[in-house]
Amino acid sequence: NAGVMQNPRHLVRRRGQEARLRCSPMKGHSHVYWYRQLPEEGLKFMVYLQKENIIDESGMPKERFSAEFPKEGPSILRIQQVVRGDSAAYFCASSRSANEKLFFGSGTQLSVL
Amino acid sequence: AQTVTQSQPEMSVQEAETVTLSCTYDTSENNYYLFWYKQPPSRQMILVIRQEAYKQQNATENRFSVNFQKAAKSFSLKISDSQLGDTAMYFCAFMNQNRDDKIIFGKGTRLHILP
Numbered sequence: 001n002a003g004v005m006q007n008p009r010h011l012v013r014r015r016g017q018e019a020r021l022r023c024s025p026m027k028g029h030s031h032v033y034w035y036r037q038l039p040e041e042g043l044k045f046m047v048y049l050q051k052e053n054i055i056d057e058s059g060m061p062k063e064r065f066s067a068e069f070p071k072e073g074p075s076i077l078r079i080q081q082v083v084r085g086d087s088a089a090y091f092c093a094s095s096r097s098a099n100e101k102l103f104f105g106s107g108t109q110l111s112v113l
Numbered sequence: 114a115q116t117v118t119q120s121q122p123e124m125s126v127q128e129a130e131t132v133t134l135s136c137t138y139d140t141s142e143n144n145y146y147l148f149w150y151k152q153p154p155s156r157q158m159i160l161v162i163r164q165e166a167y168k169q170q171n172a173t174e175n176r177f178s179v180n181f182q183k184a185a186k187s188f189s190l191k192i193s194d195s196q197l198g199d200t201a202m203y204f205c206a207f208m209n210q211n212r213d214d215k216i217i218f219g220k221g222t223r224l225h226i227l228p
Contacts, residue, residue: 033216035218040220040221041220042206042219042220042221043204043218044218045216045217056215058215091158101160101163102160104157104158104159106155106156106157109156
């Protein structure tokens with residue numbers, strides 16, 4: 001049973017480009033969470049999704065950031081027109097249901113040049 | 114709003130010693146979970162230990178144990194017989210039990226185990 005899979009592990013983008021980060025939850029998990037980690041900081045909540053629904057996006061920046069978790073396929077975190085301040089590690093976590101244990105992926109390190 | 118505070122940015126101890134990492138939190142909720150996560154250089158987030166607020170008994174996982182003081186809103190992690198593989202960032206975290214599933218993390222403590 002594979003864990004939470006995130007790809008790519010490293011992503012380099014130039015300012016103004018788009019970044020697409022993918023997360024495949026563990027098998028049987030329908031709850032997905034995205035977190036962002038800035039250097040020397042803890043993880044900050046961004047968004048919580050269930051299949052085809054955004055449950056809580058209170059941590060998402062108002063512009064340029066979007067997330068989806070379609071019925072089929074991985075969850076996608078999309079960042080449009082990236083800026084240097086978007087450089088961070090982005091972690092995905094999944095759980096089988098609410099209040100069950102979260103399993104984290106290994107993160108995607110986004111570097112914006 | 115809930116907050117989690119880790120007052121020790123960095124710590125170093127000799128191998129085989131015992132070390133305690135501090136964590137305090139602020140909440141008006143009565144039912145919640147507290148966690149300690151370990152993040153080694155591989156960046157993987159590994160759950161070390163979990164505590165339900167309604168349980169008075171402190172959680173224990175092998176060499177890892179917590180001192181949960183609900184009234185003081187304190188949740189420290191004790192690592193006994195520390196090993197080189199314990200070198201990592203350690204994050205204290207909080208989650209409401211009855212509302213949403215947001216986990217709120219502290220800023221972390223970087224722990225070095227010295228040979």
